[in-house]
Amino acid sequence: MVKAIVGANWGDEGKGKITDVLAGQSDVVIRFQGGSNAGHTIINDHGRFALHQLPSGVFYEHITNVIGNGVALDIGKFLKEMDALAEKGIHPHMLVSDRVQVVMPYHVLFDQYEEERLGGKSFGSTKSGIAPFYSDKYAKTGFELCELFDEEYAREKLKGILEVKNVLLRELYHKPELNPDAVFAELQKQRDAIRPYVGDAFRFLRGALKDDKNILLEGQLGALKDPDYGIYPMVTSSSTLAGYGAIGAGLPPYAIRDIVVVVKAYSRAVGAGAFVSEIFGEEAQELRVRGGDAGEFGATTGRPRRMGWFDCVASRYGVQAQGATEAVLTVVDALGYLKEIPVCIGYEIDGRITRDFPTTRQLERAKPVLERLPGWQCDVRGITKYDDLPDNCRRYVEFIEKELEVPITMVSNGPGRHELIRR
Numbered sequence: 001m002v003k004a005i006v007g008a009n010w011g012d013e014g015k016g017k018i019t020d021v022l023a024g025q026s027d028v029v030i031r032f033q034g035g036s037n038a039g040h041t042i043i044n045d046h047g048r049f050a051l052h053q054l055p056s057g058v059f060y061e062h063i064t065n066v067i068g069n070g071v072a073l074d075i076g077k078f079l080k081e082m083d084a085l086a087e088k089g090i091h092p093h094m095l096v097s098d099r100v101q102v103v104m105p106y107h108v109l110f111d112q113y114e115e116e117r118l119g120g121k122s123f124g125s126t127k128s129g130i131a132p133f134y135s136d137k138y139a140k141t142g143f144e145l146c147e148l149f150d151e152e153y154a155r156e157k158l159k160g161i162l163e164v165k166n167v168l169l170r171e172l173y174h175k176p177e178l179n180p181d182a183v184f185a186e187l188q189k190q191r192d193a194i195r196p197y198v199g200d201a202f203r204f205l206r207g208a209l210k211d212d213k214n215i216l217l218e219g220q221l222g223a224l225k226d227p228d229y230g231i232y233p234m235v236t237s238s239s240t241l242a243g244y245g246a247i248g249a250g251l252p253p254y255a256i257r258d259i260v261v262v263v264k265a266y267s268r269a270v271g272a273g274a275f276v277s278e279i280f281g282e283e284a285q286e287l288r289v290r291g292g293d294a295g296e297f298g299a300t301t302g303r304p305r306r307m308g309w310f311d312c313v314a315s316r317y318g319v320q321a322q323g324a325t326e327a328v329l330t331v332v333d334a335l336g337y338l339k340e341i342p343v344c345i346g347y348e349i350d351g352r353i354t355r356d357f358p359t360t361r362q363l364e365r366a367k368p369v370l371e372r373l374p375g376w377q378c379d380v381r382g383i384t385k386y387d388d389l390p391d392n393c394r395r396y397v398e399f400i401e402k403e404l405e406v407p408i409t410m411v412s413n414g415p416g417r418h419e420l421i422r423r
Helices: 015-025 075-087 105-121 130-138 145-149 151-171 180-197 201-210 242-249 281-290 312-322 391-404
Strands: 002-007 028-031 040-044 047-051 064-067 093-097 215-222 256-264 267-269 306-308 326-330 340-349 352-354 367-374 408-412 420-422
Touching: 002 015, 002 242, 002 312, 015 040, 015 215, 015 256, 015 326, 015 408, 028 201, 064 201, 075 180, 093 180, 093 201, 105 130, 105 151, 105 180, 145 151, 145 180, 151 180, 201 215, 215 242, 242 256, 256 312, 281 306, 312 340, 312 391, 326 391, 340 391, 367 391, 391 408
Parallel strands: 002 215, 002 256, 028 064, 028 215, 064 093, 256 326, 326 408
Antiparallel strands: 040 047, 267 306, 340 352, 340 367, 408 420
């Protein structure tokens, strides 16, 4: 059986924890898109971890963890994370697709230089090289990992690509040019270091399907950051939808039978872009500090997240875009301080109210229509049974469930692996 775990919103919904929990009943966990530009925070018996390149199944000895061909692979960061796990005595079974493409040093530089050039009109990039990487991939000037093992071919290809890149560096960005020999020498070191993990992931997964293994697809970011269905252009550069899991992992579409969409009990946004239910000042800071184990600060950048009340319009749209069969509501425990909890149930756009998520230009003019629900004003961490939650907490969960139009099967009331209520 193949199950996908994806986000309904702007990212950072808590997918890492849910993947870590459900991985216990899985045989294979696959990262199928995105790169090191967003992190999944996991707290378990081994400690607290922020994973960027690695799948969230790495803490189980019985799991084969796969980096799928749809990922933007930063070899240096992959190796660094593997070393960090080894220092903790964790040695995961890892398979890196030989078809995955590699984030090159110049991708990171171009990401940094373009944000610098755009100034106040920048995209709020994490400067991890993601947009330049995917640009090259679809312009057919990227590097598949397998190509690095054919030295003569890779060296000549790199020289040809850097002829163009160096013109841009010199004439557009006024930055130093890159030496092909120096870049290739570094790639050789990384290639040799990652060699033990590289293999035919496509063949492996066909075998896993034939043997009826439980396969978990782990998505990065959320539906509203998808380049086709998100808040374009303030989106990421790879599809964040469960449907892309078939492509980014190498599975038949019909194999994905269950799609678990993760959504927070309030809203927070990663990066720039329209955010209708956003709150500011002390109100935002209070929620930011209370959110999660270490507050609402990026696992990759450390920067404070933009905060807002739960957005029924955006979340329902994200659930639909993902094709969800069930939902998980996370960080309910963070709201226990509130006497009443505002919820965005609609958007007012040019004097009209809608419950449908609009295109970006309309979204930028939208104002939130709020309904206020009674809070429960107590700490719900440590509660393991749904019926033991305060009445107003259960009403809040059930209100959101009705708005999402899919069943909420789990409620997370703390950052730890076991702080999870199953319904």
